[in-house]
Amino acid sequence: MACRSRLAPIARRMSTPGGLLSRTALSACHPGSPVVLRRCLSSTQTTCLRASAPCQGKYTTDSYPEIKRDQRFSQITADHVAYFRELLGKDSALIDGVTADVSADDMEPYNCDWMRKYRGHCKLVLKPGSTQEVSKILKYCNDNMLAVVPQGGNTGLVGGSVPVFDEIVISMSRMNQIRSFDEVSGVLITDAGVVLEVADQFLAEKGYLFPLDLGAKGSCHIGGNVSTNAGGLRLLRYGSLHGNVLGIEAVLPNGTIVEDLCTLRKNNTGYDLKQLFIGGEGTIGMITAVSIQCPQRGKAVNVAFLGADSFEKIQQAFREAKSQLSEILSAFELMDSYSQDMVHRVRQNKRPLEGEHPFYCLIETTGSNSDHDAAKLERFLEDVMEKEIISDGVVAQDETQIKSLWSQREGITECVGHFGGTYKYDVSIPLKDLYRLVDETRERIETAGLKGDTDEFPVVEVVGYGHMGDCNLHLNVAVRRYDKRVEEVLEPFVYEWIGKINGSISAEHGIGIAKKKYLGFSRNDAMIDLMKQIKNLYDPVSFLCYGY
């Protein structure tokens, strides 16, 4: 039982007064405010950016001069605005920069993504309040050659939710009602504009959980999650939205309402067309509501934060966790030391572990019996420490500590972006090669003389982290400013690297505008042709998500 005694003091360290896992460490962003603390934990970057920093970035038209506005599309006129104003019935349902002056603070949150990488010239935002209104808007835009962009919580990372030119933004923010929940079957039906965290909190009260969780949960919309087939933190346990979404309601480009809000787990009656909309990024229709199978909420949640000497050891720990924790394993997250140094540098917090380790992992278990789960986790931890797979570790003792440990992982995105901007790559790579991409990218950046501690160097650091349980790596390059030289070192290198090992250039963030020209590294020509057929079938005018 040597290991047990080794682990126990480590675990106790978590609850020492003023220890690293008190809330003070987390409240650096917005000191003293518990609401903000929750938001920080949820990484609701969009909200923060919208409130404090109107988009100052370059226009996408400047960054991507090769993308030209299709002159078939009409300019928005006062007549168009008048039609939409009458349709929507009230002033608060549209932001009209066509016939009136609108402040940048009002318009920019819709024109600009939260990373400030993509910025459009939109002058009209529509906020329909019903599926029928969405239908009428799309039909009118289709008939009148007005290009549009659907927008959910605008937390996407590939420029897919903001306009490039003067496309009309259709924001789903007013369609934010939970329609129904069946406490026996666990089937939830919600509007597309419901914020993920709101839905999950609603379900928590019923003893259920939303089978998707991700850093942006405080801002992202369920419609956007489904449209981009978001994966997130617990896909390992609850599976993909392709399996969990039972039905959708959507509006096609011609205004047809697809009513397919099935609430049955099994329904083999013809082609499962909803699947095209899951991950379709809004390019063939707009999802207006979703029915989804929700699992029961585990009564017992445990989180451990472990350090290891190498990526090989982290892989060993993952294999042991799959085998020993099996049905209760709900997350296995990877973090390299660079990402954790970044969190420490920005937040000035005490680290969870005393020493420094090249790699860290966060392991979460969720189950129905706390004694059984604790016993399984303890035995697993004893085993991996005895075999010297893991060098050190802590186990959270209460809900606060669980949140604190998670914030070491969820806070990376925010802290990496702290210095000015981030080049983000969200990729799938076979496990054994997963981290090699980070090392090779760092080497290239260093060789090019682009990384350093002072302002003259654009790059601050190259970090790697991600959902290891799903072979999903987030490669992030923290920069002081976006710089063409950095881009040239990164691209197409990263995509070519992924292509060679049959990885995916977009594990969960989608294609958007950012990855359109690199799609060929993950999809062959025949597949791309088949996708074009589908786009052409549903949106022959190609007015929906024009720009990418």
Next chain:
Amino acid sequence: MACRSRLAPIARRMSTPGGLLSRTALSACHPGSPVVLRRCLSSTQTTCLRASAPCQGKYTTDSYPEIKRDQRFSQITADHVAYFRELLGKDSALIDGVTADVSADDMEPYNCDWMRKYRGHCKLVLKPGSTQEVSKILKYCNDNMLAVVPQGGNTGLVGGSVPVFDEIVISMSRMNQIRSFDEVSGVLITDAGVVLEVADQFLAEKGYLFPLDLGAKGSCHIGGNVSTNAGGLRLLRYGSLHGNVLGIEAVLPNGTIVEDLCTLRKNNTGYDLKQLFIGGEGTIGMITAVSIQCPQRGKAVNVAFLGADSFEKIQQAFREAKSQLSEILSAFELMDSYSQDMVHRVRQNKRPLEGEHPFYCLIETTGSNSDHDAAKLERFLEDVMEKEIISDGVVAQDETQIKSLWSQREGITECVGHFGGTYKYDVSIPLKDLYRLVDETRERIETAGLKGDTDEFPVVEVVGYGHMGDCNLHLNVAVRRYDKRVEEVLEPFVYEWIGKINGSISAEHGIGIAKKKYLGFSRNDAMIDLMKQIKNLYDPVSFLCYGY
């Protein structure tokens, strides 16, 4: 602890010498043969039927005189046969009834489904050995207006895998190789023609399992499972194929090979086109290989067989099982007394429980720690007996008893069909109304004077069972012979009933020829139009799966 002592003797009853759970009870079908025993447990009805009983049923063209052969399609000529013979390279790769005489024993297994309800006039069976051969066959048939039907294990229940007229059968039986398995990620790649049980046994040796299990596992092909989006016994635990299948290789009607054998859990690079083929029933292309995420095999499996006084009590037991067994619950199967009487009547076996009960359920748990799982199950059983939700129950003590208890559930299909035939309805119904359909159907059959103990009555019994965890009911009407009067009482009644409560007319078996005209009870016109668009996009000639 009163309940504990009540349960213990019940559990012990399972292992008494000569008890109901010995293998003798199961070997009635093929006494003395362990191989056959395995087959019986797997309900490999197709194999049995093919070997012992050439199809004697009516031709589908007689049963469905309204379906006419489209005269655009060519008759198969000696030239066509010569092309295929040269392409496939050897005589064993085709069965040629066009230019030669072929015995009924050779041809009928491909012309006739295992329930002997559907029978075609096929004269040519092709057995390609590679994806390239499938591609050349489909292209040739498309170009030469030859209608075809893809066929896997031919275990379907809706007439979708057999021809109606003289369509060419393309059997996948020769494409039966496991291509690769990754022991770290759990991703399996197999040819479409691999038998489900073969794949699962292969995976068992590696500590994994195929995330699908169903009665016909000893005969059905993985390609057919995916094409029909099979659900089976453990969807409750492992989810649907839409979530687990990572990639497919398929051949489109024009011969294009879709290479999308992705092995990554996350890959958001464009429309997820493979999903159209999952459940597409082979109507827009033929799946030739599948990559699928397989979970680790649970080390501990427990099975309990319980009796209850009413369907309401079974629902209560289900709610308690979801809550208390949670992450280890792997199956919750419903059986009514009529189905169990039928098993007893055919097999003359001793029943698992001493008394008779109006309803039974089989509960299976699968987990990584046998002590923990046994403790959870024991506490659950104590609880449901103490609350008088369950009247009596047994728990299997070893692997043999587990198989025996499962055979009480899996054997229903075979025993119901013992008397001559079965009208089968595989439907999804919201849980509270699930069993009401069985009662109402029995009442209609009785009122019509069609049910009785002697030969003059066509109907033997109306039974209900199914995957209660998925709200999936199997309504079976056991008959001595197929009879128009029975059909008229059953249809459209059953489908109308399902339509009214927003159920699904096909939970897992698909549409095929059997349910085509009833699709409107589960799908609205707009959805059906969208499906037609997809069919027309991929197969404008409509030569694939012609007949339905």
